[in-house]
Amino acid sequence: MAGRQDELAHEQAVVDVLYTRLDELRARARGRLREVRREGPSGSPQNRSERDAFATLYEDRAAQLDAVEDRLAFGRLDLDDGTARYVGRIGLTDDEQRSLLTDWRAPAAEAFYRATALQPAGVRRRRHLVTAARRVTGLEDELLDLDHVDADTQNLSGEGALLAALASRRTGRMTDIVATIQAEQDRIIRSDLAGALVVQGGPGTGKTAVALHRAAYLLYAHRRLLERSGVLLVGPSRSFLRYIDQVLPSLGETGVVSTTVGELLPGISATAVDDGPVAEIKGRLLWGEAIRRAVRARERVPERDVRFRLDGHQLVIRRRDVRDAIARARRGHKPHNEARAGFVRDMLARLADQYRTLDGGDLTPEDRAIVLEDLRSTREVRVALNLAWFPITPERLVADLFAKPHRLAEAAPSLSAAERDLLRREPGAPWTESDVPLLDEAAELLGDDDALARAEASARAAERAEALEYARSVLASGAAASSMIQVDAETLAERFATTGPRMTTAERAAADRTWTYGHVVVDEAQELSPMAWRMLVRRVPTRSMTVVGDVAQTSSQAGARSWSSALTPVLRDGWRLEELTVSYRTPAEVADTAQRMAKAAGLPVSPLTAAREVPGALELHPVDAQGAAARLHEAVVDQVARLAAEFVGHDGAGRVAVVVAEAGRGPVRDAVEAALPRALGADEAARVLAQKPEDRQVTVLSPRETKGLEFDAVVLVEPADVAAGAGGPADLYVAMTRPTQRLVVLHERALPDGFEG
Numbered sequence: 001m002a003g004r005q006d007e008l009a010h011e012q013a014v015v016d017v018l019y020t021r022l023d024e025l026r027a028r029a030r031g032r033l034r035e036v037r038r039e040g041p042s043g044s045p046q047n048r049s050e051r052d053a054f055a056t057l058y059e060d061r062a063a064q065l066d067a068v069e070d071r072l073a074f075g076r077l078d079l080d081d082g083t084a085r086y087v088g089r090i091g092l093t094d095d096e097q098r099s100l101l102t103d104w105r106a107p108a109a110e111a112f113y114r115a116t117a118l119q120p121a122g123v124r125r126r127r128h129l130v131t132a133a134r135r136v137t138g139l140e141d142e143l144l145d146l147d148h149v150d151a152d153t154q155n156l157s158g159e160g161a162l163l164a165a166l167a168s169r170r171t172g173r174m175t176d177i178v179a180t181i182q183a184e185q186d187r188i189i190r191s192d193l194a195g196a197l198v199v200q201g202g203p204g205t206g207k208t209a210v211a212l213h214r215a216a217y218l219l220y221a222h223r224r225l226l227e228r229s230g231v232l233l234v235g236p237s238r239s240f241l242r243y244i245d246q247v248l249p250s251l252g253e254t255g256v257v258s259t260t261v262g263e264l265l266p267g268i269s270a271t272a273v274d275d276g277p278v279a280e281i282k283g284r285l286l287w288g289e290a291i292r293r294a295v296r297a298r299e300r301v302p303e304r305d306v307r308f309r310l311d312g313h314q315l316v317i318r319r320r321d322v323r324d325a326i327a328r329a330r331r332g333h334k335p336h337n338e339a340r341a342g343f344v345r346d347m348l349a350r351l352a353d354q355y356r357t358l359d360g361g362d363l364t365p366e367d368r369a370i371v372l373e374d375l376r377s378t379r380e381v382r383v384a385l386n387l388a389w390f391p392i393t394p395e396r397l398v399a400d401l402f403a404k405p406h407r408l409a410e411a412a413p414s415l416s417a418a419e420r421d422l423l424r425r426e427p428g429a430p431w432t433e434s435d436v437p438l439l440d441e442a443a444e445l446l447g448d449d450d451a452l453a454r455a456e457a458s459a460r461a462a463e464r465a466e467a468l469e470y471a472r473s474v475l476a477s478g479a480a481a482s483s484m485i486q487v488d489a490e491t492l493a494e495r496f497a498t499t500g501p502r503m504t505t506a507e508r509a510a511a512d513r514t515w516t517y518g519h520v521v522v523d524e525a526q527e528l529s530p531m532a533w534r535m536l537v538r539r540v541p542t543r544s545m546t547v548v549g550d551v552a553q554t555s556s557q558a559g560a561r562s563w564s565s566a567l568t569p570v571l572r573d574g575w576r577l578e579e580l581t582v583s584y585r586t587p588a589e590v591a592d593t594a595q596r597m598a599k600a601a602g603l604p605v606s607p608l609t610a611a612r613e614v615p616g617a618l619e620l621h622p623v624d625a626q627g628a629a630a631r632l633h634e635a636v637v638d639q640v641a642r643l644a645a646e647f648v649g650h651d652g653a654g655r656v657a658v659v660v661a662e663a664g665r666g667p668v669r670d671a672v673e674a675a676l677p678r679a680l681g682a683d684e685a686a687r688v689l690a691q692k693p694e695d696r697q698v699t700v701l702s703p704r705e706t707k708g709l710e711f712d713a714v715v716l717v718e719p720a721d722v723a724a725g726a727g728g729p730a731d732l733y734v735a736m737t738r739p740t741q742r743l744v745v746l747h748e749r750a751l752p753d754g755f756e757g
């Protein structure tokens, strides 16, 4: 026992040194920040923007140092050469540049996650440090020595620390797993940047966790590349993004744009939802061609020549000329709106030639310029040229397709009349998530509306070049050398550029439709339609992507049933597949039951082994409500009261969710909220009801709203209804696999196949 106390005391001393160093670095970053700010808003614009850029660097550094307060160090490797290496959330060195703590993402930390008795990678002992605030409260050692291999163990590394993490009470926010990443997960996290990596895995296998840690790893390992180009993270909903939004900053990363497909297009907010069949049609790849045709339909030879008079001359806008000018403008392969200027110039030149001939001679350049201007402002000319080459926004183009049957018939002849009818919609209707990839396609083919935008872009490029020049001179002057942050000229220039020195890569990327990212991470990727894939792939020309999901959990009718059918059309063979097989969330009994149900329903389930047994994790309660909703609601409230008493803590940790088919959610939510004061007591009910929806410790959700989330306990109401809803048995599979501790099933109808072993 004394030995253990000594060990704890020794590790405490090491951890104390690390926190002292952390405090020093924080004080240093804050001191520099204060100095920069003290200089105030004086000096030349260049001085000011230099100061702003350094202020941003120091702020970032201070924020990064603040974010690693908890579990700063969590591991120690004892190596064959007799040295010890500490692993933590960031790397720390002393003033002589000697390593004190190795960043978990560094190659030197890899063995902490990967070493096994069979492949010890130079490691003799792996130690997990358990800490509470700055105190070391426990140690867990694994000797990587063949004599200690137990063939029956599941090969979980740091099992004690892992199981403690898995059993902890849930809040509305996901936490990082740096201390307990498992070997199969680590291999994925550190996999090569190049190409698309697809991670298939059953519910709770850590796909989201792995995707986020991979983003952090890539930003660390490929900082120069990704800091400038950014990483795009696409999730299924805003509430999901809120659930995960603290994971990346706590890993120390800010170069990430998190968004949904519905919000990916700047300026468009998709608030409506399409029915399954409509979403499916809008998700088909045929829209690439259909939008192209719709755009072409706005480049049209008129039915007859148009005559008009200018200065007493009778001029003709000839069909033949329009046809030639259209053909010539198309040959430039520019987007429609950008090519329009060329078309108009060409037509005006032809009309000016007619004028000259009728005028009986040469025009001086000055006269010709005046004629061109007169032609341009002649009403008949404006109308005819607009009809021939109509300037149009993506929104108008797509809205017209759905509002005007002839336009849709012309653009998408392969759709049946019944399918086209399904798409029919009034102009001005709100956008849906499945409209967004179509709008993006249209924006791509239409381009910017006018020359002004191009002029602005080239002005911005010039400013950036100037900023780069300036940044180089700053670096050469040594001003940045005094900073503790390594920075290159391009990065600094980005910050100096007049888009605002305080704008991060992520902010600039989010505002720019044509931004191309260095890497794209897609979570719950099975829900994406083929058109949504097309939209994403356009944003990452290198095809460097991490795609995580589970094709057995697909609830969207436009989503994927197999990865190859979803990805081959857009990535061809440029993707590789990895699988995760251990469920870290769901207790074994619940995971097994969910798997049996899913298999019986014919879902393409992946193998799944639960990391934990939790006794009594599954309860099946038949309810004899005789069809009366009120009685069923009573039963739900009783369970909520019981589970809340067991799992919901006053400190905000511990969550209970009632999951009920979409159609019944409203009434069940009302019933539960009305009964909360009785069930929990007035004060506790008031506390819970005052919580933000995403943090609420007692909540009523539809299966789809729970996607990607987890709770300590779930009350699942009438599984047969859930399986019969729009998402089918996949939604039931999702609902069943949300709890970390307990699944309570209330059912009046028969349970779906597979439920009872």
Ligand SMILES: Nc1ncnc2c1ncn2[C@@H]1O[C@H](COP(=O)(O)OP(=O)(O)OP(=O)(O)O)[C@@H](O)[C@H]1O
Residues within 6 Å of the ligand: 162, 165, 166, 175, 176, 177, 180, 181, 182, 185, 201, 202, 203, 204, 205, 206, 207, 208, 209, 210, 550, 553, 584, 585, 707, 708, 709, 710, 737
């Ligand atoms: N190595 C690990 N150490 C500690 N916790 C882990 C580990 N791996 C996964 N977890 C935890 O398991 C839970 C499930 O992980 P996650 O949400 O990433 O799974 P998922 O595969 O995305 O699930 P779903 O398919 O349901 O969306 C989370 O609470 C996560 O923190």
